[in-house]
Amino acid sequence: MMQTYGRFFRHARALLCAAAVMVPMAGHSVAQAETLRAVMQSGLRVMDPVLSTAFLTRNHGYMIYDTLLGVDSDFKVQPQMASWTVSEDGKLYTFTLRDGLKWHDGEPVTAEDAVVSLKRWAEVDTTGQALMTMVEGIDAVDDKSFEIKLSQPTTLVLSGLSKLSSRPAFIMPKRIAETPSSEPITEFVGSGPFKFVEAEFQPGISVVYEKNEDYVPRDEPSSWTAGGKVVNVDRVEWVTMPDQMTAINALQNGEVDFIQEVPFDLLPLVEAADGIKAEVMDELGAWTYFRMNHLYPPFDNKLVRQAAMAAVGQEDVLKLLVGNPDFYQTCGAVMGCGNPNGDEYGAEWVVNSDIERAQSLLKEAGYDGTPVVLLQPTDIAMLAAQPIVLGDALRKAGFTVEMKTMDWQTVVTQQGNQNAPSEGGWNIFSTYSILATSGDPFGNTTLSTAGRSSWAGWPDVPEIEALRLDYARAATPEEQKEIAVKIQKLAIDEGVVGPLGQFRIPAAYSTEWTGFPKAPVTLFWNVQKTAE
Structure with a gap:
């Protein structure tokens, strides 16, 4: 039976290779930009990170949105967009947004944006749904702070607002977060470290992100989704290559810089190649x-x-x-x-x-x-x-x-x-x-x-x-x-x-690049090209 499976995959790979979608690389107009090209697990089509638990949609969310709280490699909840205080009885959480938060359209992030985003998220997310059974109210206090009032103490406030996956509590502008939770959003504006380039988006084929020049990283060292999200590149391009052998050839030829998931049967090819490093990014698996x-x-x-x-x-x-x-x-x-x-x-x-x-x-x-x-x-x-x-x-x-x-x-x-x-x-x-x-x-x-x-x-x-x-x-x-x-x-x-x-899944990348975050989710901040 294992031989039958092997023949199936060899045949399937041959068919995929013949039909592989070869994605054109960046145009000449952006040739001078520092660009990181990544082959992700599949092509991005589902864009709303609240309505989908798909990893690729979640990864898209981490590119353009931010979360109120993060989680570090010690599983500790840390401030991200906001800090917080808790009342002595554990029933009142007050969150205060940090300075310098702007949406990609230049407008300031407000507490009301956070309130509406959390309410939409909680209508769909299973953690949010459970949390809301103990919530008496989520209300803005002023432009920079809001409160969550509880009927009883619970660990779900911090764990829910900082959750890594799936369906993190991403914060969106109020006008977008007011989209009914039964409908997908159609505008993709966040406050995160990258901007979504809608004009270059080809659903299922390629997606482009540009550095958000207005993003102010936190001062703390980066750790998982906590700490400073420092962007060292001008653009990140996700390209789709249905056959992984094609992707590995592209990595060896310098046409792409990163492969999110390397099939285990092709791992020896990557490990033997010069200028390429195979590494498990999520050590927990x-x-x-x-x-x-x-x-x-x-x-x-x-x-x-x-x-x-x-x-x-x-x-x-x-x-x-x-x-x-x-x-x-x-x-x-x-x-x-x-x-x-x-x-x-x-x-x-x-x-x-x-x-x-x-x-x-x-x-x-x-x-x-x-x-x-x-x-x-x-x-x-x-x-x-x-x-x-x-x-x-x-x-x-x-x-x-x-x-x-x-x-x-x-x-x-x-x-x-x-x-x-x-x-x-x-x-x-x-x-x-x-x-x-x-x-x-x-x-x-x-x-x-x-x-x-x-x-x-x-x-x-x-x-x-x-x-x-x-x-x-x-x-x-x-x-x-x-x-x-x-x-x-x-x-x-x-x-x-x-x-x-x-x-555990290995990734692969060109040794011309360093700083890929070792985390349970695929992240692209802090990555940079090595000095010549």
Whole structure:
């Protein structure tokens, strides 16, 4: 079977290479500008970082927007756009914007901008939704300060406003943030270190950012999303190259400077090349998983969800996805092995493939052969392997499987489709998330279980929702750990998410450049060209 998978990927790579979209480099008019060219995981099409949890949309957000608070490499919340004070009873937070904040159109950033932005974010984000159950009001005090009044103390104020991913609480101008949270924004003006160059935007092909000359970095050293965001280049261009071999050739030839994700099977080529460095930027790494649609058959049945989880073996996924065991490990913990809240309840049947158990569960559930529509992205190496292994394992267990191939940005738009699979919806998709933000039940998007208002898959598990609020109110890490263990058990038993293991992804860049931030998200401030 592994040989079959290998032949599939070699054939797919050949087809992609033949069809690769070669993106023209910057025009002669900007030839003198200091330009960093990066090949990202896919082409940018989804632009609203509030309505999408896609990593690429999040990365776009960090380019042009800023956040009130940041998180450093010690997981400590730090001031970014604003500082804060807390009342003695923990029920009143007062935030004060720092000096020098301007929107890209030259207007000053105001507290009212922040208030409206936070309210829009909180309508959609799972952390924000939980926080708002304890908020009595978010109101501007004056042009530079605003208050969040709580009905009870909670850790969600700081953790929510500083969250790294997905769906960070980016601050936008009031006129843009007033866009209903059910509709995507159509204007992309921020106060962050880069400006979006709309005139040069080619959806899915290329996106250009220019240095924001008015941006005033903080004085503190840069650390993850905290500290000084110093821009040392004039332009950053994201270019799309569907085939990674084409991207590596472009890096070797000096046509691009950075590749966000290097497929593991091509890593030896990068490591052997002169003038190129391969490096894992996110040392904590990621976990990959699959999500089932709880709204429609067959996964509206808990036993069928458990059957799918029992059928798939993590080692099969990780061998095909990564190959090199130095970069991966199996793990049954929904909140991450190595994280303080990591618990491996259920690992004995979700880590290793157990086809007999899966078949028995399907028989008990009365599965009638209802087709399972499995979404398969074809353009991202880090997401292409999982659906193949999933489909094979599910068929062995007795599922009827229909694969729907598409690019990742189409999968992103499909994720929110709540129509029945027979009407253009889906039953299963797989993706991955960073471990740095998956270690608690709010940063971990998969643990949103409020039915149709939760994240894609729409599980309805009121017990988990209640425990999440208990977690937010807990006074000590020990209490939070006890709650996290209960959430792990429910998440596995209810089939909320199917863990597929953990891995670290290497990036590659020209040694003509230094300063790429080592962080759980891909950032481009502080990068600079080495001296001649």
